Amino acid sequence: MNRRHFLKQAGAAAAGGLFLGGCDSRDPYAPEKAPVPGTDAFHTWQEKLVSSACGQCPAGCGIRVRVVEGRAVRIDGHPGCPINQGGLGPKGQSGLQLLYHPDRIRSPIRRDGPRGSGLWKPVSWDEAIGEIAGRLKELRARGDSKGLVVLDGEPRGMMPQLWDRFLLVYGSPNHVDHRSATDGGKVLAMAYMHGVPELPAYDWSRTRYVLGFGASLFESWCQSIHLARAATQWRRGMPGQRVKFVQVSPRFSVTAAKADEWVPIEPGTYGALALGLAHVLIRDEAYDKDFVHDHTFGFDDWKDAEGRPHRGFRDLVTKDYPPERAAQVTGVSVRTIERLAREMVDHRPAVSLADGGAAAATNGLGTAMSIHALNALLGNLERPGGMLVQRAAPLAPWPAVEPDAAAKAPRVDGAGTDLPLARGFVQGLPEAILSGKPYPVQALLLYRSNPVFSKPDGRKWVEALQKIPLVVSFSPLPDESTFWADLVLPDHTYLERWEIVEPVPSMGYPVLTLREPAVKPLHDTLASGDALIRLARAIGEPTAAAFPWENYRTACEARLKGLLGAKNASVAATSPGELRKGIELAGGWSQQPYPFEQWDGAFATLSKRFEFYSRTIAKRLAEVPDLEKRLESMGVATRGDDLCLPHWEPPRFGGDPGEYPFLLVAYRGMNHAEGGARHIPFLRELPAAGRHSWSEMAEIHPDDLARLKIKEGGFVWVESPAGRRRMMAAASPGTRPGTVGVVLGNGAWPPARDEQTPGAASLLVNRSDPLAGILALQGTRVRVRKDGA
């Protein structure tokens, strides 16, 4: 033993502070048990830090996992990762409770009784995959391949791309994601105005003014951890300067409390406020005229090729949205509207942000477009401090595949057909499955999805699942939807698998993080990427040829090669090994700076400009037969050119106002955002939620509680036309009088099978933007009744 080695050991022993020599059974003074439960096996002093990427939300923060003798004991943020720079959110911190969750499904299981009986039998991976492959092969041979639906809850990264590839070759158009129930509005506004169907990115560090429309930046924004860092910069990063952050929302949320100013507003009227602000900017000629002239389309009235006149944005806003009207609709005073508009102009670059929740109403698309249009008026698009389009990392593409003709069939959820402007319509699936229209669903794969709990119409989902001949779940934990599956192929947790992580858009420039297993798989589980590759192989031709990789990791590694020798990359590497080491060390891969003001190719719309007037919407609507009748039957009030422009119409709510006097404000909180974390005790017991944090709360204004003679902490039934749920009444001064705040994603654990209203989402009347399919989270009226009364 040389001195250095000796010193290291001495240091480690002293630093650890635990002397476990007492574990020797022959030692007469040995304690009966180790002082820390679990440490009985901690005696080799083998310790390492594994660089990886968090998977508790789609932000993709870099992490370092401290692994002592094969057990992960600590997760901290990776200091080098450009997203979180060493910090980590509460969800990331509690990842170990997911990894070591006692309820994890320990091997593939097959149902051993009728559907939903809860009787399961362990099977081998080969058997499970073989069985699914057999069924899917048969389906395809019958010509029913389009009857396969993949419900995919992962918004970005390798897995959604693998599913796409699989379905393309297998022959099904039905890769359904959850966007229409989460961020749908924002994505669609980007798709129709920029031509890029992706969440926007922002140059947070150079912004001078932020106007958030219900933007829950510090709670459930997809990049809340990065936003916490960015806000630090806004507030304390520039001596003598402060970025103003104004939050507009009906509910006084954590973000509203932390904003510089909070502007309360009537629910569902964000769009009218945005258009009112646009009116002031245009009236005062304070908008960025050069930008609007050079890079936008549809601002002024225009004539098409056939000489028909069309309305421009200026005309709509000038005529329809004077501040007086906006004030009347939104409840925000004219003075405030004028002041906010002036502040934005005076503090450029200023950005206007919508949240997924803000656009989640029956007027969702128009609202999201209105909020977004302000960015164009302020001329901040593609400019420093403004709104950007997320650039993709130059990953090497997988070899091209030959698509099956059936992959071009109309989608079963009606996106693009019944809903001409939608890109997906997950909340419409149960209806489509039960009615068998436009065609029957023959097999459903649930990947990171638990629709029975997280989507409206939970019971209808249960019925629908029972109607499908084959339901497979990839969930690592039991849940309300997995109950009704035929087979469960449990996924690894994110601390056990190898993959490339593409974080949801944030800073614009490309960022990747690498997820590497911190520990060996605890159970007989398999990364779903591996399961999919094996499934594709087992099906045989044509899918086998499209998945030539040995496993998921090699499939990812094949793509990483594209990063070798990339310009301006944070990790310069010439070999794959060097690249991996470099990414581990740096906590991520990025390519800075963002290419600002590259106008060629900035907008992928039909006009190659930013479109106030979306020609794609016009084109889609022109293809709808009997448009007028359809609009009438769907209850759309707007007509003509206004449908293609940022516009606002009153939101529609499910439930009669007399019978259901309250408006339901369903929102996502810090701990339950993006799918819920009911199974993680640390997140259910956060102190800010108070001592009733384990219960589901109905947040009600104290005056309303007094009027209803309900005591705080008492149980109430929250009843909507869709269902009722027993919750604890919480006196919440930040809840707008006349509304009931309910956090989505909370609920019982272990999951209950027979709940009539499986999750708070089942209180929602299943309404959506009729053209764009955006779920109306703000679209339900409820009443509150004392339990037992």
Next chain:
Amino acid sequence: MAEQPSRRGVLGTILSALAAPFLLPGKLFAALRSPRKPKWGMVIDLDRCTGCQSCVVACRVENNVPVAGPELNEQDRAIFWMDMLTVPEGKYPDLRTQFIPVPCNHCENAPCVKACPVHATYINEEGIVAQIWGRCIGCRYCTTACPYSRRYFNWKAPVWSESQKQYLNPDVATRPVGVVEKCTLCHHRIRARRMKARLEGRELTDADVRKLPACAQSCPADAITFGDLNDPESEVSLLSRSPRAFKLLEELGTHPKLTYLREAKWKE
């Protein structure tokens, strides 16, 4: 599973650790008995804090604080060494809510220390208000004395499932039923870092400790700063002199070593 060392190896490690002070070169030995003692303090910037409660979870994971569960939590008996206080004021729509992360204030004039009849709690030579769990008789005088309610009594023995035992931090002992526990400013991390620094032949620097406690390391908003108040140039010292600085219940004369920086709002 990691490779198992021989018993001899383990014993050797322990013996060498015990013998280390006698075998170290003179300079390093002197360093181990460094005369200048730090006084640890913390600054929490409420203007940076976004109320995410990452510090709360980070602390519980690091220090093996058990989850209380619905029943104990309803009885207000959940343990949060790092707590998040929410202070709502006003009436809709004129509202204000403050989110204040509160660990132990590590008072210089600590009421809890005075109240403890068995000297289970004391201020150690580096300023940490420490608790000797084995000496605590569970009288809870200290929990009553603490004006910040930063001391927690273990009403129940912690229950760890087999799977939970896997992720317990091997550097921190768990506490039995019937004793009071509290924030230690992650002193196990300080010790480990100091040992590492000394093995490199140097003392702890401000950069070493700035984000050393689990809460400070985890904070995504960079709101928590830790360091030596005896060093006038350390970041905590500089920040505690900020015009925004205040302490909780300053008027009680407890002299907390935890300083807050007031939340600011945008002004034209």
